[in-house]
Amino acid sequence: MLPDDFRYAGVIAFAGSIFSTEGLPSYTQRPAPTLFFHGSKDKLVPYNKTRFFNRGVFGSKPLAKRFKGEGYPYTFYTMENIGHDVSEYPMKEFLPEIDRFIRDFVFDHKQWMLDIHLEDKFRKSDTSTNPGSYYN
Numbered sequence: 001m002l003p004d005d006f007r008y009a010g011v012i013a014f015a016g017s018i019f020s021t022e023g024l025p026s027y028t029q030r031p032a033p034t035l036f037f038h039g040s041k042d043k044l045v046p047y048n049k050t051r052f053f054n055r056g057v058f059g060s061k062p063l064a065k066r067f068k069g070e071g072y073p074y075t076f077y078t079m080e081n082i083g084h085d086v087s088e089y090p091m092k093e094f095l096p097e098i099d100r101f102i103r104d105f106v107f108d109h110k111q112w113m114l115d116i117h118l119e120d121k122f123r124k125s126d127t128s129t130n131p132g133s134y135y136n
Contacts, residue, residue, distance in 0.1 A: 008032040010106040012098060015087035017045050017059045024049075024058055024066060033073040033105035035098065036060040037090045039082035041127040047078075064115065073111045075101055080119035083127040 011034040018025050038047050038060035046059040064076035077097075079086050090098070104110040 010102060011035070012101070013037065013060065014090060015039060015042055015045050015060075015084055017057050018063065019055075019057050021055050023051075023054045023056065024062055026066070027070070027072075031067070031072055033101075033110075034063075034067065034075075035101040035105075036064055036074065036076040037079065037086050037094070038077070039079045039084060039086040039125065039127075041081055041125065042084045042086065043127065043130040044084040044133075045087070068113050068115075071111075071113070073105055073113060075105070075112070075114040076116065078115070078117045080117055081127070082120075082123065082125040084129050085125050 007029075009032060011032050013034060013036050015038050016036075038045075040047050042059070046057050048059055048061045050057045060076060061078070064074055066072075067074040067076075077090070077094075104112070
C-alpha cells in the first residue's frame with residue numbers, strides 16, 4: 001500500500017483506458033503529467049470511448065481532451081491508422097520521446113499540453129485485432 005501523501009511524478013500509457021461507473025473521469029486532485037500513446041484504429045482498447053449510460057471505458061482521446069480542458073500537462077501521440085500494436089512498439093521505437101517527456105514534465109515540471117498526430121506511411125498495422133481475437 002502506498003503512503004497517503006504519495007503522488008506519481010508522471011504516467012506513461014501505451015494504448016490504455018480507464019473504466020468508470022460515473023462517466024468520463026474527473027479528478028479531485030491534479031493528475032500526474034501523462035504521456036499517452038494510442039492507435040486511432042485500436043479495436044481492442046478503445047481509442048475513443050465505449051459507454052452504456054454512466055458506465056464506460058474511456059480511451060486516450062477523451063482522457064487527453066479532459067486533460068486539455070482542465071489545463072493538466074500531457075503529451076498525446078495519436079498513431080493514425082494503427083491498431084493495438086501501439087501497446088508495444090513505442091517502448092522500443094520512441095525511447096527519445098519518452099526520455100524527453102520524463103525530462104520536460106517530471107524533472108522540469110513543464111506545463112505543456114501537446115497533441116501529436118503521427119502517420120507513418122511505411123508502418124503496416126493489423127487493425128482487425130479485437131477482443132474476440134483472443135478467444136477464438
